[in-house]
Amino acid sequence: MAGDEDDDTGGRMIVWPLERLARLMRAREHEGGLNPAQWEALRFLSRANRFSNSPGALTRYLGATKGTVSQTLIALERKGYISKTIREGGRKSVSLSLTPKAIEALTRDPWADLARAAEDLGGKTRRRLSRGLAELLTQEITRSGLASFGDCASCRFFRERGRAGDAAGPHLCMLFEEALSEQDTGKICREHAAAG
Numbered sequence: 001m002a003g004d005e006d007d008d009t010g011g012r013m014i015v016w017p018l019e020r021l022a023r024l025m026r027a028r029e030h031e032g033g034l035n036p037a038q039w040e041a042l043r044f045l046s047r048a049n050r051f052s053n054s055p056g057a058l059t060r061y062l063g064a065t066k067g068t069v070s071q072t073l074i075a076l077e078r079k080g081y082i083s084k085t086i087r088e089g090g091r092k093s094v095s096l097s098l099t100p101k102a103i104e105a106l107t108r109d110p111w112a113d114l115a116r117a118a119e120d121l122g123g124k125t126r127r128r129l130s131r132g133l134a135e136l137l138t139q140e141i142t143r144s145g146l147a148s149f150g151d152c153a154s155c156r157f158f159r160e161r162g163r164a165g166d167a168a169g170p171h172l173c174m175l176f177e178e179a180l181s182e183q184d185t186g187k188i189c190r191e192h193a194a195a196g
Ligand code: SF4
Pocket: 049, 051, 150, 151, 152, 155, 156, 157, 158, 159, 172, 173, 174, 175, 176, 188, 189, 190, 191, 192, 193
């Protein structure tokens, strides 16, 4: 509609800055010996819970191909940013961990700079922006049929006091049947299912 073009809150006035911002961030991600795909993998591993720090979960999260993710992980391991161990239990899946070098690199992440700039926005602007972007992301994830990768607080398998008294608790994941600490609940998960 013609009227929308004059409206400074029209949809395009939101997505155009978003597109340019993403492009500028991508350009900065080429600085410092890493590329955008490698940064994405490091950020994912810094946020993923212990059920999700695997090559398969990263592939699902990015919606990328197995081959691309595998090349990214090989490069990160060669450069000393991640280590791989075989997960305990029946299936021989790989568990990925960040090395101290990666943790240090993440303090120089261009997106971390942007997050600090977002902190400086007014409280109301920040809250509305956060809510609006989360809504747009959810819509796009649903449209694409991708996994949500949300955190425990919004998951239907989460039980707030399910493991009260357990040293590894006090929360419970009904799906994995394991205790969750307070710290666990802030991480993202490959099996997250939005509570109804
Ligand atoms: S409660 Fe949900 S998000 Fe949390 S670990 Fe379990 S499946 Fe994952």
